[in-house]
Amino acid sequence: MPLKVLVCDDERNIVRLIQVNLERQGHTVVTAFDGKEAMAKVVSEQPDLVLLDVMMPYYDGIEVLKAIRKDPATANIPVIMLTVKAQQGDDLKGLAAGANMYMTKPFNPLDLQEFLEKSRLSS
Numbered sequence: 001m002p003l004k005v006l007v008c009d010d011e012r013n014i015v016r017l018i019q020v021n022l023e024r025q026g027h028t029v030v031t032a033f034d035g036k037e038a039m040a041k042v043v044s045e046q047p048d049l050v051l052l053d054v055m056m057p058y059y060d061g062i063e064v065l066k067a068i069r070k071d072p073a074t075a076n077i078p079v080i081m082l083t084v085k086a087q088q089g090d091d092l093k094g095l096a097a098g099a100n101m102y103m104t105k106p107f108n109p110l111d112l113q114e115f116l117e118k119s120r121l122s123s
Contacts, residue, residue: 033056
């Protein structure tokens with residue numbers, strides 16, 4: 001069963017790479033390029049899953065994640081946090097804020113597919 005996935009990252013090439021891979025697998029992809037846009041689209045689109053970069057303009061990924069978890073309408077949406085390897089410690093902040101998984105960039109698209117399969121089975 002296809003999922004609607006919100007991909008939030010200020011690096012457009014990363015968003016496009018993820019989008020192409022997910023759409024090839026039959027998923028619907030909605031995109032956002034900063035924290036403000038991400039927060040709006042989580043509410044308006046009600047995605048099945050959110051991929052959220054830590055470092056973004058306006059609101060960082062941790063702030064967006066906290067807002068997602070605080071709102072009862074979005075609190076149960078699975079969230080995967082994305083970051084570059086140099087940002088050590090961000091994984092702990094993200095997991096403490098309620099992230100379901102943490103992936104470092106660059107990442108293997110197969111790891112993302114594996115998580116989507118697990119999400120699909122648990123829903």
